[in-house]
Amino acid sequence: MSTSHRSGARRAARRRKANPPVAEGLRRIVPQALVVAFLAGGTTAFVADDKAVRLSVDGVPRTLHTFADDVEELLADEGLAVGPRDIVAPAPGAALADGEEVVVRYGRPVALTLDGRRRQVWTTARTVDGALRQLGVRAEGAYLSVSRSAPISRQGLALDVRTERTVTLLADGRERTVRTNAATVREAVEAAGITLTGQDTTSVPLGSFPRDGQTISVLRITGTQEIREEPVPFAVERTTDARLFAGTELVERQGVPGVRRVTYTLRTVNGVRQRPRRVREETVREPVAQRVRIGTRPLPASVAGADGLNWGALAACESGGRPNAVDPSGTYGGLYQFDPGTWRSLGGSGVAQNAPAAEQTFRAKKLYVQRGASPWPHCGRRLYG
Incomplete structure (x- = not known):
């Protein structure tokens, strides 16, 4: 046996001697007991968390x-x-x-139109009936666009509700109060047993929504049409003329009014005649513009042989000093009562009463130079006063 093998055997023998079999067995039992105790405690905790x-x-x-x-x-x-x-x-x-x-x-969106007013609301109710209760909407007697028992999905729904309202209608001298969930005034009128004919209407638009407590009048309307011919005013076109004395206006062409045909409606509402209302018009004859020439020629300062006379006294006697005076016969006019022929023979345009006072005096002086005071047999002597 080699030396190394003998040394290993001796070491193993010493270990067996230092650790007899009983101690070796305890080393194996203690770890196993610890594992069992740990597992038992873990199981208790696991059960407690469930x-x-x-x-x-x-x-x-x-x-x-x-x-x-x-x-x-x-x-x-x-x-x-x-x-x-x-x-x-x-x-x-x-x-x-x-x-x-x-x-x-879960919340559910509802596009709610309540008595004509639309808004977006949310509800956790799963049916229309539950949503109405949750939103505080009175459903008794109301119109619903879907059944009260209809389910509301997570995607929501659109819901039109018209609650029952009290509406008062005044028609034909009578008052009727009805409970209705009508969508329009027209439906409420029909629900009250009132018939509209011809041009009949109501005090509020027939297509409007009837509100709770609203009073609506029924208007019985009869109407006819009337056609009238009315004048169309003519325009006045003015041009300057250096041949006429300043202040003189000569009507070169008399204006002629046009004619238009106007259609009016004549209505009676609940027996009361209304103001006529214009509904149509057409021009029958176009107006003809009036043309007027306006003088720009300066008046002469004097007329030799007539400047020193009392022309104011003559005018006061003939016309009361009024440039536009006309005698009762309509023949003579102006300050000095010219007849049209004499006035034009002196260079005047139109008639004397339409000319400025200065022009009338100028032409009266010219007449005096030609004929003296004879054109004014009753007042001519005032020239010398």
């Missing part, structure tokens, strides 16, 4: 076992996502105990 809870989602309950510490963890474990419009009770941060009941109710 909870039996009741989870209800949109009214569908089920019982399950969970190790979640709070409601939020439970929902996450179950794959349930909730938003700000959803209801969770207890709140997501609440601790979870054995035997707990957790309720989840």
